Amino acid sequence: MFLRRWIPLVADASAWIAGLVAARHFSPAAAVLAVVLHAGIGHAHHLYRRRHPIGSFEEVRAVTSTVVTTAALLVVLSVFSHRTLPPDEPALGAAVALVLMLAARYVWRLRVARFQRPDARVAAPVLLFGAGRAATVLVRSMLHDPDGRYLPVGLLDDDPAKRNLHVHGVPVLGGRDDLARALGRTRAGTVILAVANAEADLVRDIRDRALAAGVQFKVVPSVPELMDHPVGVRDIRDVQIADLLGRHQIDTDLDAIAGYLTGKRVLVTGAGGSIGSELCRQIHRFAPAELMMLDRDESSLLAVQLSIDPAARLDDPAVILADLRDAGRIRTIFRERRPQVVFHAAALKHLSLLQRFPGEAVLTNIQGTLNVLSAATSVERFVNISTDKAANPVSVLGASKRITERLTAEMARRRAGTFLSVRFGNVLGSRGSVFTTFSAQIAAGGPITVTDPEVTRYFMTIQEAVHLVIQAAAIGRGGEALVLEMGKPVRIAEVAAQMAAMAPSPVEIRYIGLRPGEKLAEELFGEGEVDRRPIHPLISHVSVPPLPIASLRTLDPTGPAPDLAARLDALCHDVPALAA
Numbered sequence: 001m002f003l004r005r006w007i008p009l010v011a012d013a014s015a016w017i018a019g020l021v022a023a024r025h026f027s028p029a030a031a032v033l034a035v036v037l038h039a040g041i042g043h044a045h046h047l048y049r050r051r052h053p054i055g056s057f058e059e060v061r062a063v064t065s066t067v068v069t070t071a072a073l074l075v076v077l078s079v080f081s082h083r084t085l086p087p088d089e090p091a092l093g094a095a096v097a098l099v100l101m102l103a104a105r106y107v108w109r110l111r112v113a114r115f116q117r118p119d120a121r122v123a124a125p126v127l128l129f130g131a132g133r134a135a136t137v138l139v140r141s142m143l144h145d146p147d148g149r150y151l152p153v154g155l156l157d158d159d160p161a162k163r164n165l166h167v168h169g170v171p172v173l174g175g176r177d178d179l180a181r182a183l184g185r186t187r188a189g190t191v192i193l194a195v196a197n198a199e200a201d202l203v204r205d206i207r208d209r210a211l212a213a214g215v216q217f218k219v220v221p222s223v224p225e226l227m228d229h230p231v232g233v234r235d236i237r238d239v240q241i242a243d244l245l246g247r248h249q250i251d252t253d254l255d256a257i258a259g260y261l262t263g264k265r266v267l268v269t270g271a272g273g274s275i276g277s278e279l280c281r282q283i284h285r286f287a288p289a290e291l292m293m294l295d296r297d298e299s300s301l302l303a304v305q306l307s308i309d310p311a312a313r314l315d316d317p318a319v320i321l322a323d324l325r326d327a328g329r330i331r332t333i334f335r336e337r338r339p340q341v342v343f344h345a346a347a348l349k350h351l352s353l354l355q356r357f358p359g360e361a362v363l364t365n366i367q368g369t370l371n372v373l374s375a376a377t378s379v380e381r382f383v384n385i386s387t388d389k390a391a392n393p394v395s396v397l398g399a400s401k402r403i404t405e406r407l408t409a410e411m412a413r414r415r416a417g418t419f420l421s422v423r424f425g426n427v428l429g430s431r432g433s434v435f436t437t438f439s440a441q442i443a444a445g446g447p448i449t450v451t452d453p454e455v456t457r458y459f460m461t462i463q464e465a466v467h468l469v470i471q472a473a474a475i476g477r478g479g480e481a482l483v484l485e486m487g488k489p490v491r492i493a494e495v496a497a498q499m500a501a502m503a504p505s506p507v508e509i510r511y512i513g514l515r516p517g518e519k520l521a522e523e524l525f526g527e528g529e530v531d532r533r534p535i536h537p538l539i540s541h542v543s544v545p546p547l548p549i550a551s552l553r554t555l556d557p558t559g560p561a562p563d564l565a566a567r568l569d570a571l572c573h574d575v576p577a578l579a580a
Contacts (some may be wrong), residue, residue, distance in 0.1 A: 009039060009048050011104050012063075012097075016070075019097030023089040030074075034093070037073050042066040054108055063105070067098045123151040127188040129179070129206050131157035131165060131172050134220055135194035138236075139168045150236070153186040155194075179209045190216040192236060203243045219243050241435055242428040242461050244498050245490055257474050260341060260381060261286040267339035268293055269324065269372060270346030272300020274430035275385060277307065278466040279343050284308050292337055294320040295346070324368030327375075334375035343473070344372055345385040347404075351397045355517040358396040358564040359557035365400035366407075367557075370549065373411045373419070383473045384408040384421040386481060388458055391423070391526040395517030399568035402526075405481050406547030406572075412478035413546055420476040421544065422469050424484040425458030425522060434492060438499050446507035448496045451514045455493070456521045458486035468538060475535045479546070483524050483531075485538035547571065 013035040020031055042048055045062040052059035071094035078090065126142075128135050139152045155167060158175040165172045173182040179191065191210040193203060203219065210217040219239050266283055270276040271293035277300070280293050291308075295301045301319050305312045312318075320337075322329050324346050347365050348354055354361045369384065376382050386405050389398030405421040412419035428435060434457070441448050460468075465484065472482040493509070500507045514520065525531060529542040554567055 006048075009042070012038060012042070012101050015097040015100035015104070016093070018100055019093035019095070020089075022096040023093040033077070034070060034074060034097075038066055038070045041069050054105060059105065060102060063101050064098060067094050067101065070094065123148055124190055125153040125186060125188045126150045126190045126192050127173075127179070127182055127186060128152055128155045128170075128192050128194045129157070129176065130194035130198075131155045131159070131162045131167055132195065134196040136167050138192075138194050138220065139170050143168055143170075150190070150192075153188055154182050156182060176206060176209065179206070180213050183213050183215060188215065190218060193217070193219040193239075196220055198243075200243075200245055203239065207239055207244075239502075241495065241499055241502070242459075245428070245459055245495070257470055258286055260474055261288055261470075263287070263289050264340045264380070265290045265338060266292065266341045266343070267337070268343045268345060269295070270344070270385075271295045272297045272304055273345060274427060274462055275466060275469075276343075276345040277304035278462045279345060279469065280304050281308055282463075282466050282470060283343075288341075290337075291318055292320055292339060293318055294322055294333070296321065296323040324371055325363055327371040330371045331375045334377070338378070339376075340380045341473075342372070342376055342379050342382045343385065343469070344369060344383065346372075347385070347401070349387070349397060351389070351395050351517055352515055354396045354400070355515075355565075356561065358400075358561050358568065359559070361396050361400040362555050362557040362564065362568070365397075366403050366552065366555070369404040370407055370552070373407060376411075376417070376419075377415070379415075379417045381417060381473060382408065382411070382419040383469070383476075384419075385469065386421045386423040388423060388425040388483075388486070388522045388524050390481075391523040391529070393569070393572055394519060396565050396568060397517070399565070399572050402572045403547060403568065405544050407549070409479040409481075409544040410546035410549060418476065418478045420473070420478060421481040422472045422476070422484065423481050423524070424460060424465050424468070425486045425524070426460075427465050428459050428461045430462060434495065435499070438496060442499060442503045442507050445505075447510040448500060448507055449510050449512050450492050450496050451512060451518060452520060453493050453511060454491070454520060455514070455518075456489035456491050458489050458522055458524065460484070460486055471536065472539050475539065476541070479544055481542050481544045483540040483542060485540070486524060489521060 016034045016038060017031050020027075020034065039048075042062070045066050046052065047059070047062045047066055052062060071090045074090040074094075128138065135155060135157075139155070142148055142150050142152050152170045154173045155170055156174055156176060156179060157172055160175075162172050163174065173185065182188075183191070191206065191213075193206050195202065198219075207217045217239055218236050221235050221237065261283060266288040268276050268279050268283070268291070271280050272295035276293075276295065280291060281304075284291055293301060293304060298321055301321065305316065305319055320333060322333060324330060346368065348360055373382070384404055386401050387398070389395060390402035390405055391398075393399040393402050405423070408419050408421050426433060430436075438448050468484045472484065476482045496509050500509060525540075525542065531540045532542070533540050535541075551571060554571070556564065556567075559567075
């Protein structure tokens with residue numbers, strides 16, 4: 001430690017001596033004076049107190065300032081005393097000294113960088129596709145990890161302007177068409193897609209080229225997955241089906257979000273579910289005064305709590321174990337905890353099961369939502385999480401969620417706060433989604449069962465969906481349903497084919513036909529709804545007709561399933577006899 005503090009000072013003193021020798025008027029007195037002045041001024045600039053990384057811009061600025069100030073003082077002293085140094089020589093001596101100091105630091109930085117590089121005998125050589133911001137950060141991260149498992153040996157980018165570019169010393173070797181040649185030249189065994197928001201076509205193309213060349217293929221996560229940190233080596237992962245279906249760049253108005261979440265008491269129902277848990281994690285980033293996580297599943301509650309705070313315990317008041325069907329319990333929670341913002345994500349969502357048991361959809365999705373709405377007497381903002389199946393519904397699930405949209409719009413007429421719904425499609429990776437089903441079928445050896453070769457669905461990742469839900473809640477108006485941009489619908493048969501191709505062994509794909517309540521293609525907008533996007537390019541605003549609460553008296557959750565399904569369908573539409 002002592003030597004490392006004094007070596008730079010000794011080196012700088014030597015540089016001054018060499019500079020004054022080059023000025024051709026060297027004298028011991030002048031050298032001592034220059035070294036003393038430089039040491040004092042450098043100490044004031046924190047130059048020898050290890051405040052600046054070696055060879056950094058900050059250190060270069062401090063060295064330059066110290067040398068210039070020292071030279072200026074030498075000139076002033078030379079004017080008053082001709083015994084030290086002629087007044088026309090300090091500038092030349094300072095220039096030579098500065099060049100030597102900076103050169104010494106550059107050499108030292110190269111030495112440090114060499115020791116920080118991964119061991120080429122152990123680290124795997126990798127080729128990165130993409131030479132943009134994500135790749136730049138990733139390459140730097142790789143080259144500064146002596147124990148790293150990856151050593152970048154080249155980059156590829158389709159932008160002609162980046163040809164012959166070097167990123168932290170790693171060369172750009174061409175575009176995607178040069179991938180096979182670059183792999184042969186560098187002997188890399190892995191291709192990493194370093195484009196954080198790559199389109200699905202690009203991901204599939206680079207993956208296919210890498211696999212055809214006989215090397216591994218990995219990716220960096222999308223931007224929504226990297227909200228709380230820049231991309232790094234630890235983020236590199238295997239390709240997932242979500243990467244092959246496409247990613248969305250989400251432009252978030254952080255100021256608007258912070259305005260309604262920061263410092264507020266926020267309640268999330270269904271906090272243990274796929275959407276609810278991600279809502280909790282993202283809301284936590286905006287520093288609410290209190291984040292209340294409500295669910296009836298104690299294990300799921302613990303899981304989401306630990307994902308936010310690994311040291312958390314179940315006796316934390318942030319965790320609330322309750323059932324939405326218990327109206328009295330819900331009223332007590334709202335009265336005692338006084339939430340200001342509510343995200344209502346709790347719901348039953350399995351279409352085929354609810355088609356068989358519509359009474360459960362009534363008790364949880366409809367009556368449970370009404371219990372929360374009725375208890376929310378003094379909230380500032382209430383966000384009901386809906387689904388694209390609520391647009392022109394043909395299933396019990398879709399009808400129950402359309403009714404919750406209309407109930408939320410009805411409460412918007414009665415209350416001072418903002419009550420709105422947010423509607424989006426299928427979420428990649430959520431529990432019970434087609435992807436978890438396909439994964440389980442692949443693990444069992446197949447077959448993968450698809451309803452129809454032409455069936456399509458809208459998909460988003462959990463991070464993308466929740467990111468837009470939070471954004472939508474900041475701009476939505478009371479009584480609206482906000483419809484999130486879902487991109488292009490995806491053929492389920494294509495998803496099955498992609499997942500089958502990623503399976504460790506061949507898997508059969510079998511078509512079984514559409515089930516009751518299923519559509520061949522989902523819709524984002526119902527009859528009469530217009531796609532208007534007045535504020536955010538990825539969020540549409542549609543008006544929702546309110547549903548009088550008295551209309552629910554016609555629902556009997558214990559009645560025959562076909563009759564109950566018919567009553568739900570009737571409540572989704574403006575039937576005068578029911579709305580009276």
